[in-house]
């Protein structure tokens with residue numbers, strides 16, 4: 001049984017409104033939270049995502065000079081690195097049974113390099129995409145112990161992985177069935193915020209049409225399961241009592 005779900009805050013990022021909601025006006029930076037999720041079942045301890053790379057610590061201009069340089073400004077402190085975030089919960093990386101890596105953007109896979117010797121669950125499409133790139137970002141390490149997963153896989157009791165391509169080719173969302181509580185859906189970056197979800201507005205996606213099909217599928221599943229939905233980067237939602245209770 002899935003005994004505990006913890007939302008671990010791992011820094012923030014300033015992101016241009018036009019990245020968060022496609023078509024909205026460029027030029028306004030919005031501050032959004034970065035999350036990791038710790039899932040504890042009767043017999044497994046799993047981390048979902050590993051936050052930002054340490055290169056971003058104190059370095060808002062990390063992406064300056066790149067295409068999105070003015071649109072994405074990481075706000076990371078030393079305490080937001082994955083090892084420190086886990087230490088605050090009384091754990092080390094060695095205590096984890098596996099890492100679920102939802103996709104390989106800097107704010108989700110930044111600490112993956114530290115997971116040598118641990119199973120890293122990833123959708124094969126994310127791996128394939130990386131293998132075709134000529135220059136990989138520093139945080140992508142193809143020598144990890146990858147375990148390819150498929151849509152519907154359940155790596156541990158109460159945890160279902162959903163392949164939701166669009167934001168990236170191998171993007172994963174999660175449907176969680178905590179013991180004795182309402183199901184929780186983690187959209188991750190299939191929907192950044194409630195606004196993307198409620199108004200069917202895409203955020204940054206490599207394939208917006210495919211991404212919106214993934215969102216429709218998640219919406220139907222959330223209704224079917226009466227799940228409460230937690231979005232990938234919604235600063236306002238994180239203040240709601242339900243989520244404050246799970247935030248560590």
Ligand SMILES: [Zn+2]
Nearest residue numbers: 105107189232
């Ligand atoms: Zn993200």
